[in-house]
Amino acid sequence: MNTLEIKDIAHRLQSNVAKAIVGQHEAIDLLFISLLSEGHILFEGVPGVAKTLLAQSFASSIDMRFGRIQFTPDLMPGDVLGTNIYHFETSKFVLTKGPIFTDILLADEVNRTPPKTQAALLQAMHEREVTIDGTHYDLGAGFMVIATQNPIEQQGTYPLPEAQLDRFLFQHILDYPSRDDERRILGLHGHRATMPHVRDMDLQPVITLETLKAMRKTVSEIQISTENLDYIVDLVRGSREHPSVRVGASPRCGAMMARAARACAAMEGRDYVVPDDIKRIILPALCHRLVLSPTAEIEGIRASDVVSQLIEQVKAPR
Structure with a gap:
């Protein structure tokens, strides 16, 4: 694969995500750069600026597994990673995998959970594997975290520690849209009473895992x-x-x-x-x-x- 093909894929990705997201071109570009760079990205913004919808739309443009964790104050590390459960019928422990076992992971409102649970992501983001009861489990080459957070001044939030922030390639602030973009948003989604579903947006995958591997090889050269x-x-x-x-x-x-x-x-x-x-x-x-x-x-x-x-x-x- 050459760089002109990567440029074409980037344009097709922008067009695909634009079916659901109005504006936010810089955010989409940073998502694509993070994907090519094997990096993770953190979006920050007040509620209602489409942080979650942006992540879902981007993931729908990639033919890989997608998972979402809604972080809450009572979430435990085991709820993220999974746990070994003893089966009396077989007298063996069997791993029940958590939602982290995916390719594109949306860590939604990651700063609404205490540091103990935030830390469950540290090894996964750095090494792309997790350790459960002494056993290492690989998460795959395509593993990527797209995290969202509300401004820390809001109630019920826990600032991310420096060690975790350093594992994000980018942090991007999603601001309010311009007047023209906000008018387009109302025209696109104003007839809905609830948040739009990505599955109703006719988003088609433009990147496969094999394509991603080829693009990353080109980038490395x-x-x-x-x-x-x-x-x-x-x-x-x-x-x-x-x-x-x-x-x-x-x-x-x-x-x-x-x-x-x-x-x-x-x-x-x-x-x-x-x-x-x-x-x-x-x-x-x-x-x-x-x-x-x-x-x-x-x-x-x-x-x-x-x-x-x-x-x-x-x-x-x-």
Whole structure:
């Protein structure tokens, strides 16, 4: 598979998801980049901005298994992973698999469950396997987490720990739509009394697991120059040295950004990375990884402000 074929698939994916979702083109692109990069993505936004519908529509465009977990305050790790149950008839323990055993997993409102249950995702997101009673279970090459969360200021939410945030390639904020997009949403879904069902949207899969493997192989072979690698390193290291930051981005972030930049190039039909590919992913890849200093928080400085300063201060290669 070549990069022009990947570009065509990206366009077909956008068109397919657009049958259910109005606007949100950047979010759909980030989903596709995450898929190509073997990464996970976190969407944040107030209720009602189509976080769940977006994830379901994207999953419906991929011919792989889809699972959903609605995270609640009383959810336990075993409800996510599964558990071994003793069968008296056979005198053996038999694993009852949890919903995490899928390809595309929607972790809906992930910050509404306590940290103990959030941690059930840590090994799965990093190693794509889970351990239950000492036995390792592979989740497959296609495993991807699409998580949603409400702003942490809302009641009944638990902020995700830094170790878990670092496992997300991207975090993207879903804002309210523009007036024109909101008018189109009413025209598309305004006749329904409940949330629209994806199965009624005539969404057709445009990606299979074999296609995904071929695309990922192509992405891994895309060239990235020494200058562009240095640019990523300088951005990551600059986040640690910024006076408003207490904890900056990890080396894992830099490795993820290099992979994501290759995926961006493939989406544009190129077999080489340019600085604009890196600039495209800086904000969603860096912001959620920064822990601001107490002084910065008091002054109202946001992580996005810090990243914007880094973009201005760190010189991009020509």
